[in-house]
Amino acid sequence: MATDDGLFNDVTKPDNLSADECAEYLAVLSKGLAHPARVEIIRKLSNTDRKTRCICSDIVKMLPLAQSSVSQHLKILKDTGWIQDRIEGTSVCYCLREGIMDRYGDLLKQCVRKEDCR
Amino acid sequence: MATDDGLFNDVTKPDNLSADECAEYLAVLSKGLAHPARVEIIRKLSNTDRKTRCICSDIVKMLPLAQSSVSQHLKILKDTGWIQDRIEGTSVCYCLREGIMDRYGDLLKQCVRKEDCR
């Protein structure tokens, strides 16, 4: 089952953001991507469809980091709204939050390209 | 005249990046946006065309931060490749690097959407 913490949980909801909220939200999402290891994780997950397994241990194997460090990065990605997890027996399956890439792209356009935040 | 430091100077050049370089570059740019004040600055600059003046002191006025803090954020934006500066008499004119938004968008697509980094 999907977990429920993080700064911007209801990633699917917030739509009429004030300019400040826009900036805040964009900053949070950007912070999620502000480390190469986390970019790698997002790339990996974006190439794994939702039905496919996307297991934590695979991510650990993929990166030149200790398991604890990877776990930390996964937590940050979860807290910043990029990913979800789902427990499957003894392992944990990670996947991108639905539509998060598009949402990020939209925010970039909204907040950065033009003055049309509300 | 445009200054010349920062991690990814030749923002106009790097085009066939390895996967790692892709991740690194995307992380650096993302770090640039990873603070609301910097998002605000980028928004401000993106709504200011290149001919228009985009003066440092205006940015300071816009933000609820000390001048030294704003200067620090501007430095980070410069170092991460988002902006350029140009001295004009006694003030400094800031603007977005040419095509940086598009480049960021492209990187997102390249590095995150599909496995087509080189």
Place this chain on the structure above:
DNA sequence: ATCGTATATCGTCGATAGGCGATTAATAAT
């Protein structure tokens, strides 16, 4: 030469990031 304005840089401080190994917790297998 002096003053005012505009910016960058320095030094300090507390908070956060990022790394690691060790430990804990939870399940699966024996």
Place this chain on the structure above:
DNA sequence: ATTATTAATCGCCTATCGACGATATACGAT
């Protein structure tokens, strides 16, 4: 019940961030 596997968390350490006031620098105007 014991053991193995998987992943999160803890504690520790160092480095970087982010804020600030103070200072330095550079220039224009007087």
